[in-house]
Amino acid sequence: MAAGNWCVYLILCADHSLYCGISNRPARRFSDHAAGKGAKYTRLRKPVSMRLVARNLSKSEALKQECTVKQLSAERKRSLWATLPEFEAV
Incomplete structure (x- = not known):
């Protein structure tokens, strides 16, 4: 697997x-979402x-993970959300 x-x-x-989405600049992407x-x-x-599900992926890996x-049920996504740390933009 290639890192990215x-x-x-x-x-x-x-x-x-x-x-759910992917980005190579998550802080900027969240800012964009928040700004409409x-x-x-x-x-x-x-x-x-925002919370990050996975990091340091190639674009291809990120698309597959996304x-x-x-495909997860809403309940499974909420469970996943609960396990992830809060994303803090630097």
Whole structure:
């Protein structure tokens, strides 16, 4: 597996739903989502906080991991969220 600087993240939205995505700049990506410049999903549901599911992935690995997370049930995503540390942008 090739290492990289991509990550898979979950965003908790104001309506308590979770959004999953990938980025090689997670702090900037969360900022974009919060400013309404991200995905339509987060523009409508207002992001509250972000947690990283996986880090140091190649883009290909991140895309595969994102697909896996998106296939989880809402309950499993909430359980995963509960195990992850809060993301703090530096």
